[in-house]
Amino acid sequence: MGPIERKNGWTIAEYVGESEPKALQRFLNLSPWKVDRLLQLNREYVLEHFASPSAILVADPTGFAKKGTKSVGVQRQYSGTLGRIDNCQIATFLAYVTPDRDRVLLDCRLYLPKESWIADPARCAEAGVPAGTTFKTRPQQVAEMIGVVVDAKVPFRWFTADEEFGQNPGLREYLEKTGISYVMAVPKNTAISDPVTGRDTTFEHLAVKLNHTAWQRRACGIGSKGFRVYDWAPIPAADPDHQYMIRKSIDDGELAFYHCYNPGHASFGELVNVAGARWPIEECFGAAKNEVGLDEYQVRKYDAWCRHITLALYAHTFLAITARKAKKGEPTRSSDENPTTIYQPIPTNPTRDAPFTDD
Numbered sequence: 386m387g388p389i390e391r392k393n394g395w396t397i398a399e400y401v402g403e404s405e406p407k408a409l410q411r412f413l414n415l416s417p418w419k420v421d422r423l424l425q426l427n428r429e430y431v432l433e434h435f436a437s438p439s440a441i442l443v444a445d446p447t448g449f450a451k452k453g454t455k456s457v458g459v460q461r462q463y464s465g466t467l468g469r470i471d472n473c474q475i476a477t478f479l480a481y482v483t484p485d486r487d488r489v490l491l492d493c494r495l496y497l498p499k500e501s502w503i504a505d506p507a508r509c510a511e512a513g514v515p516a517g518t519t520f521k522t523r524p525q526q527v528a529e530m531i532g533v534v535v536d537a538k539v540p541f542r543w544f545t546a547d548e549e550f551g552q553n554p555g556l557r558e559y560l561e562k563t564g565i566s567y568v569m570a571v572p573k574n575t576a577i578s579d580p581v582t583g584r585d586t587t588f589e590h591l592a593v594k595l596n597h598t599a600w601q602r603r604a605c606g607i608g609s610k611g612f613r614v615y616d617w618a619p620i621p622a623a624d625p626d627h628q629y630m631i632r633k634s635i636d637d638g639e640l641a642f643y644h645c646y647n648p649g650h651a652s653f654g655e656l657v658n659v660a661g662a663r664w665p666i667e668e669c670f671g672a673a674k675n676e677v678g679l680d681e682y683q684v685r686k687y688d689a690w691c692r693h694i695t696l697a698l699y700a701h702t703f704l705a706i707t708a709r710k711a712k713k714g715e716p717t718r719s720s721d722e723n724p725t726t727i728y729q730p731i732p733t734n735p736t737r738d739a740p741f742t743d744d
Contacts, residue, residue, distance in 0.1 A: 435706075546569050628656065673697055
């Protein structure tokens with residue numbers, strides 16, 4: 386969180402008065418501390434300030450542009466963040482969004498491509514990928530992270546995500562079996578039943594047949610330019626626990642489509658609100674990259690990548706909590722107060738001072 390333009394080993398070392406970055410590099414590469422424990426601390430820190438039974442979980446991938454072939458998980462692949470196919474790493478994140486639209490990042494998983502990485506054990510070993518790591522699609526990574534959240538008894542009511550996840554039958558089945566309500570975007574060619582004729586059709590064909598009385602103008606959140614207002618059309622499904630929605634831009638008529646699993650039969654307005662909760666994770670990415678160097682690491686190996694990203698998540702959570710306190714006028718802890726201990730020192734490991742190999 387230091388006031389420096391970039392956040393990597395060299396710049397941080399210089400900022401704190403070190404003559405070289407090796408101590409910081411060793412902290413990421415060799416020091417004996419557990420990423421899972423820090424993720425747990427981050428989750429507990431989030432719940433201390435933001436826990437809500439009406440919260441929404443949001444999943445989304447983000448890309449990290451990289452050069453070369455040595456960085457773990459890197460390959461030429463499409464990144465929505467970059468808007469093109471490029472040499473990059475992609476990670477899947479899970480965010481926690483409250484009814485007041487406070488938002489923080491809870492967890493993440495680095496995506497390891499099957500052919501270029503998982504199918505090449507030697508390459509994985511060189512990059513420090515744990516032995517026995519198996520290939521997981523991004524929807525499978527999301528299910529894994531949600532499983533952690535459920536096991537930790539994190540309170541939430543909904544899950545939302547974009548088309549990549551909404552069109553995945555495995556993720557939808559997992560959520561429904563787990564009893565998790567969702568509103569997920571789906572492609573325009575998704576097959577549904579026409580609510581009037583009962584015949585099979587697709588979203589894009591159904592949308593053009595709707596008359597003006599089918600649409601309701603509603604806001605689904607606040608963005609940098611004010612309220613996000615769209616026209617929305619609810620579409621019933623044969624199963625009363627499921628509904629569909631179509632969203633239409635009032636500026637250019639662009640359409641988006643949603644599949645809702647709604648066993649609690651929440652109102653249409655709440656479904657619209659959940660659909661709008663997907664944008665806050667993009668705001669998390671922007672803040673984490675701009676303020677705490679989420680994408681400014683200079684590491685190649687798996688453990689070092691996980692550690693940098695998790696430290697960035699924890700710093701971002703601190704900033705989100707500080708912003709919330711400032712917004713609500715709550716007092717913040719003065720510098721002379723004793724801080725709460727949030728970790729236990731890790732016993733000295735005799736291998737910690739082994740010869741360091743700069744990554």
